[in-house]
Amino acid sequence: MPKIGVIISTTRDTRFGDKVAEWFMSLANERSDLQFELVDLRDYPLPFFNEKSSNLYMPTENAEGQRWQKKVGEFDGYVIVTAEYNHAPSAVLKNALDYAYVEWVRKPVAFVGYGAVGAARAVEQLRQIAVELQMAPIRSAVHIQGGDFMQVYMGEKKLEDLTYLPPLVTSMLDDLVWWANALKTARESQSSAK
Numbered sequence: 731m732p733k734i735g736v737i738i739s740t741t742r743d744t745r746f747g748d749k750v751a752e753w754f755m756s757l758a759n760e761r762s763d764l765q766f767e768l769v770d771l772r773d774y775p776l777p778f779f780n781e782k783s784s785n786l787y788m789p790t791e792n793a794e795g796q797r798w799q800k801k802v803g804e805f806d807g808y809v810i811v812t813a814e815y816n817h818a819p820s821a822v823l824k825n826a827l828d829y830a831y832v833e834w835v836r837k838p839v840a841f842v843g844y845g846a847v848g849a850a851r852a853v854e855q856l857r858q859i860a861v862e863l864q865m866a867p868i869r870s871a872v873h874i875q876g877g878d879f880m881q882v883y884m885g886e887k888k889l890e891d892l893t894y895l896p897p898l899v900t901s902m903l904d905d906l907v908w909w910a911n912a913l914k915t916a917r918e919s920q921s922s923a924k
Contacts, residue, residue, distance in 0.1 A: 731765050732806035732910035734758075738770045739812045739823035746883055750844050750874065751811045753889040757899045758809075763907045767805070771822050774798045779828045786831040795829045803833040807840075807910040808865075809902075814845040814852040827859055835864040836917055838909035840902050841871045848873025866909055870902040
């Protein structure tokens with residue numbers, strides 16, 4: 731069964747991402763075709779990327795970077811829970827993506843965004859970054875729109891009240907399991923042929 735890392739991509743003290751991730755995990759863990767593990771960037775205090783090169787070309791020297799790469803390498807795919815900061819993903823997420831390369835290659839990634847326009851602009855940029863890292867960003871995503879996000883943030887609603895979201899999660903995970911299985915089979919086939 732493919733193992734999926736669900737990455738909380740913000741580290742601010744007042745972040746909302748952990749609430750979205752917990753909500754998402756409650757839905758994801760109902761599935762029997764994927765395994766999920768929550769990965770919090772707070773647990774990986776990466777310094778700003780200052781390596782001689784990407785680990786595609788040279789081994790990473792920083793111990794925390796090596797620990798991050800080991801964790802990332804355990805998964806067959808990813809779901810990134812992302813906010814949108816000034817029309818972009820968070821700096822800590824971009825830094826974490828840069829700290830690995832070979833671990834991301836030929837693995838699918840999906841996105842759960844929240845904020846002004848459901849983090850659509852951040853997700854669009856993340857898809858471009860994912861392609862450069864040789865990942866397979868899937869089309870389906872979950873976008874928690876600004877008005878709903880603010881009502882949940884202010885305590886006027888709960889994420890569970892947003893009934894349009896579970897079908898989006900199901901659609902996204904249906905696509906993710908297909909891609910995770912297909913790419914895992916291809917990676918294993920290529921490895922056994924060597």
